[in-house]
Amino acid sequence: MIMAEPAEPTDLEPAADAPVAEMDLVRRAQRGDLAAYDELVQRYQERIYATVYHMTSNHEDANDLAQDSFIKAFQALKSFKGGSSFYTWLYRIAVNKTINFLKQRKNRTHMSLNDLDFNTENNPDLVALISDKTPRRDAGLKELQEKLNAALLKLSEPHRLVVVLHDVQGQSHEEIAEIMECNIGTVRSRLFYARQQLQSLLTDYLKPT
Amino acid sequence: MKESENDFGTLLKFMKLKRHETPPPGYFNSFSGQVITRIRAGEAREHSSEAPWLLKLVQAFEFKPAFAGAFASALCLLLVFGIVYAERPDSSPQPLLQNSEPLSGSFAAVSPSSLPQPADSIGMIASNNPANSLQPVASLFGSQNQFAQPVSFSLSGN
Numbered sequence: 001m002i003m004a005e006p007a008e009p010t011d012l013e014p015a016a017d018a019p020v021a022e023m024d025l026v027r028r029a030q031r032g033d034l035a036a037y038d039e040l041v042q043r044y045q046e047r048i049y050a051t052v053y054h055m056t057s058n059h060e061d062a063n064d065l066a067q068d069s070f071i072k073a074f075q076a077l078k079s080f081k082g083g084s085s086f087y088t089w090l091y092r093i094a095v096n097k098t099i100n101f102l103k104q105r106k107n108r109t110h111m112s113l114n115d116l117d118f119n120t121e122n123n124p125d126l127v128a129l130i131s132d133k134t135p136r137r138d139a140g141l142k143e144l145q146e147k148l149n150a151a152l153l154k155l156s157e158p159h160r161l162v163v164v165l166h167d168v169q170g171q172s173h174e175e176i177a178e179i180m181e182c183n184i185g186t187v188r189s190r191l192f193y194a195r196q197q198l199q200s201l202l203t204d205y206l207k208p209t
Numbered sequence: 210m211k212e213s214e215n216d217f218g219t220l221l222k223f224m225k226l227k228r229h230e231t232p233p234p235g236y237f238n239s240f241s242g243q244v245i246t247r248i249r250a251g252e253a254r255e256h257s258s259e260a261p262w263l264l265k266l267v268q269a270f271e272f273k274p275a276f277a278g279a280f281a282s283a284l285c286l287l288l289v290f291g292i293v294y295a296e297r298p299d300s301s302p303q304p305l306l307q308n309s310e311p312l313s314g315s316f317a318a319v320s321p322s323s324l325p326q327p328a329d330s331i332g333m334i335a336s337n338n339p340a341n342s343l344q345p346v347a348s349l350f351g352s353q354n355q356f357a358q359p360v361s362f363s364l365s366g367n
Binding site: 038070075125164 | 240251
């Protein structure tokens with residue numbers, strides 16, 4: 001009988017020990033080990049913060065909501081049975097918290113945008129977007145940033161979430177469907193509609209390159 | 210899908226701008242520490258709380274929205290029932306002075322000439338109860354009270 005050799009882990013498939021390590025951290029955190037939970041927070045803090053920030057366009061709100069999400073996740077950790085990955089479960093908490101916050105804050109949006117990093121001007125796609133008539137390149141990018149965030153805030157929360165998760169954070173349709181607890185078709189249709197709306201809102205800035 | 214992404218090509222390039230929005234330098238260095246500090250503070254507060262049942266109720270509301278909804282519905286029902294019950298008119302109001310005994314000898318002497326004509330002389334009595342107002346009633350004082358009787362007090366010393 002010929003035994004098949006175990007396949008080498010690829011880039012697409014996470015290494016076998018990665019989820020085990022995560023589940024180990026989760027089990028320790030469920031027993032009240034704060035050092036283990038600290039490691040989980042460090043592992044996902046940037047992604048959770050970024051999602052909340054892109055949804056709110058406000059750094060202070062994103063800071064509060066991201067921290068609250070991690071605290072709520074710790075308090076509810078005993079109810080986590082491992083039906084989905086910890087990351088997906090955590091994302092759901094953060095997304096629900098953010099959507100509830102945005103619904104409460106309806107029509108009282110206040111942008112507090114983070115600065116663009118120094119790599120922005122080296123991105124050829126972004127440089128191409130800046131009008132030749134713009135006297136200063138910095139001013140052009142800043143203006144584009146504000147217009148883009150204002151347009152995003154005009155989308156409904158589910159449409160904004162899909163476009164943020166897919167087009168900004170690069171998550172797959174399947175991952176988004178799992179986070180939003182809907183089917184992939186819904187994700188695709190929401191993404192298409194959200195892009196259409198953004199395109200019409202930003203029509204003055206979207207010149208063909 | 211590929212076709213639609215081509216349609217949104219310029220928009221997708223524009224969206225890349227969002228990836229360059231970064232929080233202040235060093236922001237994430239203290240993030241997890243702040244979360245853990247807040248968790249510890251919450252646990253300490255929970256242990257020293259004088260009303261742990263209230264905290265448990267609030268937590269139950271947070272994690273089980275259906276429970277919160279049921280609790281709120283029960284409160285609303287209770288409130289509505291209370292309002293309806295409070296506004297229901299009394300079924301059988303007792304007529305004023307229906308069984309009152311004639312009062313006698315309990316009033317201080319007053320000269321009848323100094324008083325206005327009593328209401329009983331016209332057989333009417335004023336009341337804020339519409340059921341009883343303007344109803345003819347018997348005299349409060351009776352016939353023997355037409356004239357005041359002098360009352361003499363004698364104080365017995367101890």
